[in-house]
Amino acid sequence: MKTDSYSERMAQLTEAGVRVDSPEAMISLGRDVAAGLHAGSVLALQGGLGAGKTHFTKGIAQGLFDDLADGLGGSPEVTSPTFTLVHEYQGGRLPLYHFDFYRMGSEEEVLRIGWDEYLDEDGVVVVEWPDKFPDLIPAQVTWLSFEHDDGARIVKLLHS
Numbered sequence: 129m130k131t132d133s134y135s136e137r138m139a140q141l142t143e144a145g146v147r148v149d150s151p152e153a154m155i156s157l158g159r160d161v162a163a164g165l166h167a168g169s170v171l172a173l174q175g176g177l178g179a180g181k182t183h184f185t186k187g188i189a190q191g192l193f194d195d196l197a198d199g200l201g202g203s204p205e206v207t208s209p210t211f212t213l214v215h216e217y218q219g220g221r222l223p224l225y226h227f228d229f230y231r232m233g234s235e236e237e238v239l240r241i242g243w244d245e246y247l248d249e250d251g252v253v254v255v256e257w258p259d260k261f262p263d264l265i266p267a268q269v270t271w272l273s274f275e276h277d278d279g280a281r282i283v284k285l286l287h288s
């Protein structure tokens with residue numbers, strides 16, 4: 129079941145993109161994508177302010193938790209990492225490290241909080257505003273774009 133919705137979602141994201149018309153549906157898309165993540169996965173979420181990147185990440189976190197014994201481990205609360213620089217979620221199928229480059233002043237600042245070490249962990253790294261410091265993004269990345277479309281959002285897979 130999960131694998132089916134994962135392949136279906138990835139196909140949609142690659143072709144026309146997926147139109148997502150509510151915050152709940154954005155979380156649900158993240159949950160579907162989470163099923164295909166593995167240790168070392170890096171997701172770059174590009175898109176303007178309020179385009180839904182943090183909601184999608186919330187779905188990723190929930191999906192990683194769902195994969196354990198039907199959510200027995202509980203579910204994480206995902207908020208924007210704007211003020212803490214990186215949010216870590218342990219206890220799911222894989223650890224999740226959530227970054228947001230929006231308020232980072234320089235590549236050096238990102239490196240100082242341990243960017244390379246997080247990439248070397250056997251977890252999932254999600255980064256909002258990756259286009260701010262593209263040189264920091266590894267070649268093996270799933271790069272998604274988020275755009276406003278009236279009240280809804282369009283999510284596309286740019287490359288993976």
Ligand SMILES: Nc1ncnc2c1ncn2[C@@H]1O[C@H](COP(=O)(O)OP(=O)(O)OP(=O)(O)O)[C@@H](O)[C@H]1O
Nearest residue numbers: 148149150151154177178179180181182183280281
């Ligand atoms: N698919 C959607 N349709 C309608 N509203 C949405 C959708 N996804 C998210 N939203 C709403 O958009 C707002 C911003 O969402 P979110 O914080 O996830 O965006 P973001 O891309 O992380 O923004 P930022 O760049 O500021 O970090 C929230 O109020 C959320 O409820």
Ligand SMILES: [Mg+2]
Nearest residue numbers: 181182208256
């Ligand atoms: Mg955000």
